[in-house]
Amino acid sequence: MKVLLHLAIILFLTVLTQIGGVIYLITILIINRKSERKRLKRTFTFLLLYAFTTFMIIPHVAEIFGREKVKETEIIKANTFFAKLLNRNYVKPELNMLLQKISTDFRKSHQGINIVYLDANFPFINKFPLLPHLSHNDGKKIDLSFIYQLETGEITNKKPSISGYGVYVNPNENEIKQYQICEENGYWQYDFSKYLTFGTINRDIQFSQNATKDLIYSIIKQQETGKNFIEPHLKNRMKLTSDKIRFQGCRAVRHDDHIHVQLK
Ligand SMILES: [Zn+2]
Secondary structure, X not given: OHHHHHHHHHHHHHXXXXXXXXXXXXXXXXXXXXXXXXXXXXXXXXXXXXXXXXXXXXXXXXXXXXXXXXXXXXXXXXXXXXXXXXXXXXXXXXXXXXXXXXXHHHHHHOOOOOEEEOOOEOOOOOOOXXXXXXXOOOOOEEEXXXXXXXXXXXXXXXXXXXXXXXXXXXXXXXXXXXXXXXXXXXXHHHHHHHHHOOOEOXXXXXXXXXXXXXXXXXXXXXXXXXXXXXXXXXXXXXXXOOOOEEOOOOOOOOOOOEEEEEEO
Protein backbone atom coordinates (compact mmCIF):
# COMPACT_ATOMS: atom_id res chain seq x y z
CA MET A 1 0.00 0.00 0.00
CA LYS A 2 2.79 2.36 1.00
CA VAL A 3 4.71 1.52 -2.15
CA LEU A 4 1.63 2.39 -4.22
CA LEU A 5 1.33 5.74 -2.47
CA HIS A 6 5.01 6.49 -3.11
CA LEU A 7 4.57 5.54 -6.77
CA ALA A 8 1.54 7.80 -7.08
CA ILE A 9 3.47 10.71 -5.57
CA ILE A 10 6.43 10.08 -7.89
CA LEU A 11 4.13 10.00 -10.92
CA PHE A 12 2.32 13.16 -9.86
CA LEU A 13 5.55 15.09 -9.24
CA THR A 14 7.02 13.92 -12.54
CA VAL A 15 3.98 15.05 -14.50
CA LEU A 16 3.93 18.38 -12.67
CA THR A 17 7.64 19.27 -12.61
CA GLN A 18 9.57 16.59 -14.58
CA ILE A 19 12.31 16.30 -11.92
CA GLY A 20 10.21 16.23 -8.75
CA GLY A 21 9.58 12.48 -8.90
CA VAL A 22 13.28 11.66 -9.01
CA ILE A 23 13.98 14.06 -6.15
CA TYR A 24 11.24 12.42 -4.11
CA LEU A 25 12.69 8.97 -4.82
CA ILE A 26 16.15 10.14 -3.71
CA THR A 27 14.59 11.62 -0.57
CA ILE A 28 12.89 8.39 0.51
CA LEU A 29 16.11 6.49 -0.12
CA ILE A 30 18.18 8.92 1.98
CA ILE A 31 15.75 9.15 4.89
CA ASN A 32 14.98 5.51 5.56
CA ARG A 33 11.90 3.97 7.09
CA LYS A 34 13.34 3.57 10.55
CA SER A 35 14.43 7.13 10.88
CA GLU A 36 12.92 9.15 13.73
CA ARG A 37 10.45 11.87 12.75
CA LYS A 38 10.67 10.42 9.27
CA ARG A 39 7.88 12.46 7.70
CA LEU A 40 9.20 15.81 8.85
CA LYS A 41 12.75 14.97 7.77
CA ARG A 42 11.56 13.75 4.38
CA THR A 43 9.46 16.86 3.75
CA PHE A 44 12.30 19.15 4.71
CA THR A 45 14.89 17.21 2.69
CA PHE A 46 12.63 17.07 -0.36
CA LEU A 47 11.96 20.81 -0.34
CA LEU A 48 15.61 21.65 0.13
CA LEU A 49 16.83 19.24 -2.55
CA TYR A 50 14.08 20.28 -4.95
CA ALA A 51 14.76 23.99 -4.62
CA PHE A 52 18.51 23.53 -4.89
CA THR A 53 18.22 21.32 -7.98
CA THR A 54 15.62 23.51 -9.68
CA PHE A 55 17.42 26.80 -9.25
CA MET A 56 21.10 25.87 -9.07
CA ILE A 57 21.60 22.71 -11.12
CA ILE A 58 18.88 22.30 -13.76
CA PRO A 59 19.55 25.59 -15.59
CA HIS A 60 23.12 24.44 -16.29
CA VAL A 61 22.26 20.88 -17.20
CA ALA A 62 19.41 22.02 -19.46
CA GLU A 63 21.88 24.01 -21.53
CA ILE A 64 23.72 20.80 -22.37
CA PHE A 65 20.41 19.49 -23.71
CA GLY A 66 19.83 22.63 -25.76
CA ARG A 67 17.28 24.41 -23.59
CA GLU A 68 17.39 27.47 -21.38
CA LYS A 69 15.05 29.42 -19.15
CA VAL A 70 12.74 31.98 -20.73
CA LYS A 71 14.74 35.20 -20.57
CA GLU A 72 12.78 37.79 -18.68
CA THR A 73 13.21 41.42 -19.56
CA GLU A 74 11.51 44.67 -18.76
CA ILE A 75 8.79 43.52 -21.17
CA ILE A 76 8.74 39.72 -20.93
CA LYS A 77 7.42 38.48 -17.59
CA ALA A 78 6.17 35.23 -16.10
CA ASN A 79 2.51 35.18 -15.11
CA THR A 80 3.40 33.64 -11.75
CA PHE A 81 6.44 32.30 -9.98
CA PHE A 82 5.03 28.78 -10.36
CA ALA A 83 6.14 28.33 -13.97
CA LYS A 84 9.71 28.77 -12.71
CA LEU A 85 9.27 26.76 -9.52
CA LEU A 86 7.79 23.84 -11.46
CA ASN A 87 10.44 23.89 -14.25
CA ARG A 88 7.82 24.76 -16.85
CA ASN A 89 9.79 27.72 -18.23
CA TYR A 90 12.36 26.14 -20.58
CA VAL A 91 12.75 26.87 -24.28
CA LYS A 92 15.26 26.51 -27.08
CA PRO A 93 17.55 29.55 -27.42
CA GLU A 94 15.89 30.29 -30.78
CA LEU A 95 12.55 30.72 -29.04
CA ASN A 96 14.08 33.19 -26.59
CA MET A 97 15.38 35.17 -29.56
CA LEU A 98 11.96 35.10 -31.16
CA LEU A 99 10.35 36.35 -27.94
CA GLN A 100 12.81 39.25 -27.83
CA LYS A 101 11.90 40.25 -31.38
CA ILE A 102 8.18 39.99 -30.65
CA SER A 103 8.54 42.10 -27.52
CA THR A 104 10.55 44.82 -29.25
CA ASP A 105 7.96 45.06 -31.99
CA PHE A 106 4.99 45.01 -29.60
CA ARG A 107 6.49 47.66 -27.33
CA LYS A 108 6.55 50.16 -30.18
CA SER A 109 2.77 50.44 -30.04
CA HIS A 110 2.19 49.57 -26.36
CA GLN A 111 4.55 51.29 -23.94
CA GLY A 112 4.49 49.79 -20.47
CA ILE A 113 2.51 46.71 -21.42
CA ASN A 114 4.15 43.40 -20.71
CA ILE A 115 4.24 40.19 -22.66
CA VAL A 116 3.27 37.59 -20.10
CA TYR A 117 4.19 33.96 -20.58
CA LEU A 118 2.49 30.91 -19.13
CA ASP A 119 3.64 27.32 -19.65
CA ALA A 120 6.61 26.70 -21.95
CA ASN A 121 8.44 23.34 -21.84
CA PHE A 122 10.31 21.18 -19.35
CA PRO A 123 14.12 21.36 -19.32
CA PHE A 124 14.85 17.91 -20.75
CA ILE A 125 13.94 15.18 -23.20
CA ASN A 126 12.16 15.70 -26.49
CA LYS A 127 8.66 14.19 -26.61
CA PHE A 128 8.27 14.48 -22.81
CA PRO A 129 4.98 16.38 -22.74
CA LEU A 130 4.20 19.17 -20.33
CA LEU A 131 0.66 18.27 -19.40
CA PRO A 132 -2.00 19.33 -20.12
CA HIS A 133 -0.29 20.69 -23.25
CA LEU A 134 0.53 17.65 -25.35
CA SER A 135 2.66 19.52 -27.86
CA HIS A 136 4.89 21.42 -25.42
CA ASN A 137 7.50 18.69 -25.62
CA ASP A 138 10.43 19.97 -27.66
CA GLY A 139 11.41 23.41 -26.39
CA LYS A 140 9.73 25.13 -29.33
CA LYS A 141 6.40 26.04 -27.73
CA ILE A 142 5.18 28.70 -25.33
CA ASP A 143 1.82 30.09 -24.27
CA LEU A 144 1.28 33.83 -23.91
CA SER A 145 -1.52 35.66 -22.13
CA PHE A 146 -4.07 37.76 -23.93
CA ILE A 147 -3.98 41.51 -23.27
CA TYR A 148 -6.79 43.09 -21.27
CA GLN A 149 -8.22 46.55 -20.66
CA LEU A 150 -9.85 48.41 -17.79
CA GLU A 151 -13.45 49.62 -17.92
CA THR A 152 -12.10 52.99 -19.07
CA GLY A 153 -10.56 51.31 -22.10
CA GLU A 154 -7.02 51.76 -20.82
CA ILE A 155 -4.76 48.78 -21.58
CA THR A 156 -3.57 47.01 -18.43
CA ASN A 157 -1.08 44.35 -17.34
CA LYS A 158 -3.75 42.74 -15.14
CA LYS A 159 -4.98 39.24 -16.03
CA PRO A 160 -8.26 37.55 -15.09
CA SER A 161 -6.99 34.14 -13.92
CA ILE A 162 -4.35 33.26 -11.35
CA SER A 163 -2.87 30.41 -13.39
CA GLY A 164 -3.29 32.39 -16.61
CA TYR A 165 -5.60 29.72 -18.03
CA GLY A 166 -9.31 28.97 -17.95
CA VAL A 167 -11.01 32.38 -18.18
CA TYR A 168 -12.42 32.23 -21.68
CA VAL A 169 -13.31 34.94 -24.16
CA ASN A 170 -16.49 33.08 -25.06
CA PRO A 171 -18.06 33.08 -28.51
CA ASN A 172 -21.08 35.35 -29.01
CA GLU A 173 -24.48 34.05 -30.15
CA ASN A 174 -23.62 34.21 -33.83
CA GLU A 175 -20.00 33.00 -33.60
CA ILE A 176 -18.69 29.49 -34.11
CA LYS A 177 -18.76 27.53 -30.83
CA GLN A 178 -15.81 25.23 -31.28
CA TYR A 179 -16.01 23.90 -27.71
CA GLN A 180 -19.52 22.59 -28.40
CA ILE A 181 -18.39 20.95 -31.62
CA CYS A 182 -15.50 19.26 -29.83
CA GLU A 183 -17.67 18.17 -26.91
CA GLU A 184 -20.27 16.71 -29.25
CA ASN A 185 -17.49 14.71 -30.87
CA GLY A 186 -16.54 13.21 -27.54
CA TYR A 187 -13.55 15.35 -26.63
CA TRP A 188 -14.56 15.98 -23.01
CA GLN A 189 -11.16 17.46 -22.11
CA TYR A 190 -11.48 20.33 -24.58
CA ASP A 191 -13.21 22.56 -22.04
CA PHE A 192 -11.18 21.32 -19.08
CA SER A 193 -8.94 24.32 -18.47
CA LYS A 194 -11.87 26.12 -16.80
CA TYR A 195 -10.97 24.00 -13.75
CA LEU A 196 -7.35 25.19 -13.86
CA THR A 197 -7.73 28.89 -13.10
CA PHE A 198 -6.72 28.44 -9.42
CA GLY A 199 -9.05 31.37 -8.84
CA THR A 200 -10.32 34.29 -10.87
CA ILE A 201 -9.16 37.83 -10.14
CA ASN A 202 -9.50 41.35 -11.56
CA ARG A 203 -13.13 40.88 -12.53
CA ASP A 204 -13.33 44.46 -13.76
CA ILE A 205 -11.03 43.88 -16.75
CA GLN A 206 -12.08 42.89 -20.26
CA PHE A 207 -10.38 41.24 -23.18
CA SER A 208 -8.68 43.87 -25.35
CA GLN A 209 -9.29 42.81 -28.90
CA ASN A 210 -7.09 45.56 -30.35
CA ALA A 211 -4.04 45.10 -28.13
CA THR A 212 -4.23 41.31 -28.38
CA LYS A 213 -4.47 41.62 -32.14
CA ASP A 214 -1.37 43.84 -32.11
CA LEU A 215 0.44 41.19 -30.09
CA ILE A 216 -0.61 38.49 -32.55
CA TYR A 217 0.63 40.61 -35.44
CA SER A 218 3.95 41.12 -33.67
CA ILE A 219 4.14 37.33 -33.39
CA ILE A 220 3.17 36.30 -36.89
CA LYS A 221 5.24 38.89 -38.70
CA GLN A 222 8.43 37.27 -37.42
CA GLN A 223 9.99 34.90 -39.85
CA GLU A 224 10.90 32.39 -37.13
CA THR A 225 7.30 32.00 -36.01
CA GLY A 226 5.73 28.72 -37.04
CA LYS A 227 2.16 28.02 -36.01
CA ASN A 228 -0.05 30.04 -33.69
CA PHE A 229 -3.10 28.51 -32.12
CA ILE A 230 -6.17 30.53 -31.30
CA GLU A 231 -9.86 29.60 -31.06
CA PRO A 232 -11.70 29.89 -34.41
CA HIS A 233 -14.26 32.48 -33.25
CA LEU A 234 -11.45 34.82 -32.12
CA LYS A 235 -9.59 34.32 -35.36
CA ASN A 236 -12.75 35.40 -37.20
CA ARG A 237 -13.58 38.20 -34.77
CA MET A 238 -10.09 39.70 -35.10
CA LYS A 239 -10.13 39.10 -38.85
CA LEU A 240 -6.81 37.27 -38.74
CA THR A 241 -5.96 35.86 -42.11
CA SER A 242 -2.37 34.61 -41.78
CA ASP A 243 -1.88 30.96 -42.59
CA LYS A 244 0.31 30.71 -39.49
CA ILE A 245 -2.87 30.94 -37.41
CA ARG A 246 -4.36 27.53 -37.03
CA PHE A 247 -6.92 25.61 -35.10
CA GLN A 248 -5.24 23.29 -32.60
CA GLY A 249 -7.74 20.45 -32.99
CA CYS A 250 -10.19 18.92 -30.52
CA ARG A 251 -7.55 16.73 -28.85
CA ALA A 252 -6.04 19.84 -27.25
CA VAL A 253 -7.81 22.36 -25.03
CA ARG A 254 -9.56 25.65 -25.75
CA HIS A 255 -7.47 28.55 -26.97
CA ASP A 256 -9.74 31.46 -26.12
CA ASP A 257 -7.82 32.10 -22.90
CA HIS A 258 -4.27 32.29 -24.29
CA ILE A 259 -2.18 32.34 -27.46
CA HIS A 260 0.03 29.40 -28.32
CA VAL A 261 3.26 30.30 -30.13
CA GLN A 262 5.72 27.91 -31.66
CA LEU A 263 8.91 28.06 -33.65
CA LYS A 264 9.05 26.86 -37.22
ZN1 LIG B 1 0.46 25.98 -25.96
